[in-house]
Structure formats: structure tokens, C-alpha cells
Amino acid sequence: MARDGADPQARILEAARTEFAAYGLAGGRIDRIAKRASASKERLYAYYSNKERLFLEVLELNLREFASDAVLTDHDVPAFAGALFDHAVLHGDHLRMIDWARLESDGTWRPALEVMLGYRDEQVRRIRLAQEAGRVDAAWDPVELMTLIFGIASAWVHEPGASPAPGGIPDPAAMAGRRTNVIRAVERLIAPCAIRPIN
Template sequence: MEPDHSPAVSSTKEPEPTRQRILEAARTEFAAHGLAGARIDRIARNASASKERLYAYYRHKAELFSAVLELNLGEFAEAMAGAGGTLPEFAGALYDHSVAHPEHLRMIDWARLERQDVVDPSWALMDRFHAEQLRGIVSLQRAGAVDSSWDPEHVAALIFGIVTCWNHEPAEALATPPVVDAGTIAHRRATVVRAVERLMVPGAP
């Protein structure tokens, strides 16, 4: 790990865009290399900032990783808020987001490999998002739009599993280069929507 440069003190003379450039450069670096493989000097160089300025904002590499993870989670929650009035529509919107922002999923995968005491973002935002999602599922079940025999927690997990299945299926995950053509993406999106519909919507064909 990078050395701890505490205490972190942000300079009032440094414009906020510098912090944003650091976060964006770190987002690219961490998504590609994870926490262990990322290099602070490369992040600073790509952000057009000095290592000293970076450490003035973030005391060590794990803190910067957590900040990027929290930024990604916030963008995800904002993008998905109110997405789709039905579970199949939500799954389609979620798939669209995963295609548009593959770095979000990669960061979650990297975070899963790290110890909890190393990666410690604020989970309050995602806790609120998850609670709202569960409330929506329960509401759909009460309205008869989703099979009420499903545990809402399981419904939420299954939707994410269906949407991200190609990211973790071995042959696909290790493919080089990854699939990017529009036709395949559209076909997979349709499969996601149909799978969620048939699995959870009563009377779906």
C-alpha cells in the first residue's frame, strides 16, 4: 500500500476542479488495475496534479479508492432512481447503465476482492437506494404485477445477477476483445428483459 500521508488538509487555494481531475483519473486507474495494482504517480500525472496535491486531498491510496467507489455508487443511484415502472423495464434500464458505465461494475468487483477494513466507502446512499428498490418490489407484488411468492431481497439480487451475467460467465468474461457491437448488445438487453418478465411476472408468456 501507499504510505499514509495524514493528516489530510485540503488547500483553500487549490481550485475544486483539481480534486475532480484526480477522481476521474483515479476512476480510470482503479477500474483497470484495482487497488493493489493502481499507481498514485500515474493517477497524479493523468490528473495534471502533483502527488503532494493528491495527498492533500486523500491521505492514502485506499482512501482515494473508497472515494471513487462512492462517486460511482452515487452516480449509479442517481441514474437508476425511478428507472422503469415495472421490473422488466428496470432490468432493461439497469442493463443500459452497465453497458454505458462498465467501470462501475469493475470497481465493485475490485472492491469485493479487498478487505472491508481497507475499502470503506459511505454505504448510506446505497442503503437508501436498496430500501427504495425493495419498497417498489413489495408495491408491485401487492398490485399483482410481481409473483408474491418471491422474497423481495431475492428479487433484487436476481435482477442484478441476470443483468450482469455476461460480466461473470467465464467464456465471455475472458473474451478478447469484449463484445461491443450494437446488435449483440440489443439482443442481450432483450434477453434480460424477457428473462425477468418470465421469471417474476405472473402470467408472462
Template sequence: MASTESARADSTRGRIVAAARDEFARHGIAGARVDRIAKAARTSKERVYAYFRSKEKLYEHVAAAELAAPAEAVHLDPGDLPAYAGQLFDYFTANSDRYRFVTWGRLELAAAPDGDRGPYRDAILTKIETIRRAQEAGDLDPAWDPVDVMAVVSQIAHTWLDQAELAAVARHAAADTTPAARRAAVIRAVGAIFPPAARTGSEH
């Protein structure tokens, strides 16, 4: 009996998290409604609050998973930033809902009084430290501030997701209208600014 109740609770919690992910991706944190989340999860608002004390706590829970997924799928190699940009392009093009979720979090949490804390800041700081170590090892131009490296590469990689109107025009007006052409442009642009490190191995 206990195991049945536990499974039911896990199922309800899972539905709440899935519904919250969709709600936050569509409406952001401020615009999300707990009653809509409860309805989509086939449960009550009271049950949502029983699992998560507030809408913000629910967002934090979902955000942790939403950040972990791309971190596992996309590998930051500071010695080959063009390849990293290509991976970002591929991942978020295939997971546009996840990108919208992350974008809402970046916008709203950065504007909040405690915007200097949380999962987004922690994820960015980890990447910046990885870039700094690569510069110290000679794999990346040390003349750049690691923060600027992260900002420039991310912006280029996300260009076609951030500029929906330009992406729509490109699908009809570009010389090559394929997504592969947009991806190639991202890689070429990052490569022009941050050429891959010349690495030597055991073979000559």
C-alpha cells in the first residue's frame, strides 16, 4: 500500500514539474499561473504548493533540470569555441522550448533584487572559469576577458533564436535558406574571432 501511494505521489509531482516547464516557457516567471499549472497537471493548487512552497521555488526546481540538460549535451571546449557554438546552435534549435525557458529566467532573474544569485549565475561562472583556465594554459587568447568571450560566443550562437524576424526573412531571402547555412555562419563567425587552438599530439 505504501509503495502504491509513493508511486502516485511521484506521478503527481512529475506531472506538476512537466506542466510547470511548459507554463514557464510560454509565460515566464511573472506571467506563469499556478492554477494553470495545476489544471494541466490534473491536480489542485493546494497540491502544487504542498510539493513546492511557492511559484518561485517551483521555478527553481524546474530550472535546475533545464540547465543540467544542455550542460550534459553541450561540451564547452575553450580550445575550440567554433565547435562549441555549433553545438549550442544545434541543441537549442532542436529544443526551442528549453531555450525560451532559459531566456525567461535570464531576463526576469537578472532584473530581480537577488539576480546575482541562483542557477543561471552559477552555470555562467563555471563556464567563465573554464575559459580562464584555457587562457592560462595557452589554448585561448588571454587578451580577452573571459566574461566577454562567454558573452560574444553565446550571442553569436543564439543569433537566429533571439532574432525570430530575421530568421524568418533568412528562410526566404538568404542565398542559401537552409538551417545548415545559418549554422555554418555561426561557426565561421566565432572562428574568425576565436580561432581553434593549434594542438600538437604525438603524431607529427
């Protein structure tokens, strides 16, 4: 249930996050969201004209939080990969929302997508700076490298056998090992002596 003391709109957004991450846009139910938020459907529709508008609001909120949570700093790309992994583990619902948007949207999620593209472009710029500083193999195209790093960092979340059951608690030792492997993989990927990518 939503947290006591939060204003109705905040409760609705929080409840919608849970609902849409689990069921997507098509499967999400406004009545369940309203019940979880301890709000009436009429109050919900006063804030959001329809279910899709609420879905897009949640998606954009998630992406903005992600964009502020995992940022490449000090040319430290492996640490950046570790931060991406941490976010994927702690906020798997964010990745699920992106997946749902890709599957169900007809293109109306563009404003939220632009948040993600802006984030990506900024990290690509920072990767270029890390290349100029000699911290990353200059043979990589920064855009392609960013995609590979994101894929490595989020691999455990998308691998069915590695994810805990819904509501389950990840094993701390397993998570620490996977995080270490993510960082090591990225270290090898960006090392100047790494095998050059095929053009």
C-alpha cells in the first residue's frame, strides 16, 4: 500500500509504478492503482486524463531518476558500470517499464525516450573524454561502447535464471560476485590492449 502522509498524486504515482512494472500498460488496472494509492478513480483521473498518460508519467519519472543515479565521473568507466549494475538490481522495475514501453507504445513515449537519449548522449560525451585521457581504448566508437556497457551491467536482471522471484531478496554474496564480474568485464573491454572491434 502507499505510504501514509504522502499527497494523493504522489501515492498514485507510487502505486502506478508497482502496477505498470508488473503488468505493463495493457495489463495495468486503474482500479488496482487507485486502491493501492488509497484514492478514488475520480481523483486519479483528475490528475491523469487516461491510463496511458499515467503510464508515460511513471516512465519519465523512472528515467529521470535513473539518469541522476548512474553517471560516469572522473573517466572511471568500470565504476560507472558498477553504478549501472547497482541501479538495475535496486530498481529492476525501471528496466521492466522500458521493456513494456517498447512492446506496447505506438511512439507516444517519445518525451520519455528523449530523457533517456539525452542521458545517453551525455555519457557518450564523457566516454570520449575518457578516451582522450587514455583511460578507454580509442578504437571503440563511444556510442557502441555505451550500448555494450549497459548490456553487461543489466545482463543479470534480464537473465531468467539469475533473477530472484518477485518479492524475493537477492543473495548478497551472489550480487557482490556479479557486480565484480561486471566491473572486470568492462575493465577488459575498455583496456587499450583489448581486441579491436570489427568494423
